[in-house]
Amino acid sequence: SQQGEEDPQALSIQEGENATMNCSYKTSINNLQWYRQNSGRGLVHLILIRSNEREKHSGRLRVTLDTSKKSSSLLITASRAADTASYFCAPGAGSYQLTFGKGTKLSVIP
């Protein structure tokens, strides 16, 4: 399994703004997942993008994947205070042992 690295480590924005966080990984992948973790809770799956997809949408979430750069980005549009959480990426490369990085801590200020 391989670990993704999220960037930035922390991000603070005003409510209504867009939030973008990035994920980089080292080797070829089959897919990549994004998760959210609210304070004191477990991770919640947000979206999965396959290696043959460039972009995927789910509500206010937009995920892109650039396999040539080995990177992915998660965009949250029109952010809300309830989006305050940590966000993690998990590259999938043929193993069912998903590994998580340290995450991006997003703070949305009302």
Add this chain to the structure above:
Amino acid sequence: DAGITQSPRHKVTETGTPVTLRCHQTENHRYMYWYRQDPGHGLRLIHYSYGVKDTDKGEVSDGYSVSRSKTEDFLLTLESATSSQTSVYFCAISETGTENSPLHFGNGTRLTVT
């Protein structure tokens, strides 16, 4: 929320004592995982199970053992707790155990070893 219950939610124990954490699922998923989460380290896999009585080690398995005698229960045991095992422990389940199958997490057990 997926039907995952971790118990206890909080525990304080002394160095050298045995501790068992329990994960119970009602989803009938075959794959179950134990992770620990520490500041500066993200989530790290301790052990996982791919069926009843079938388990394997993750990246940080030293000092931990697991057992799975029923599909719904996955136990994590610290045979002799150490202060370095102070952490938040998360159980997760997966339907197929492949990278295409999202993980569903419990809400964690906060363990403090004094």
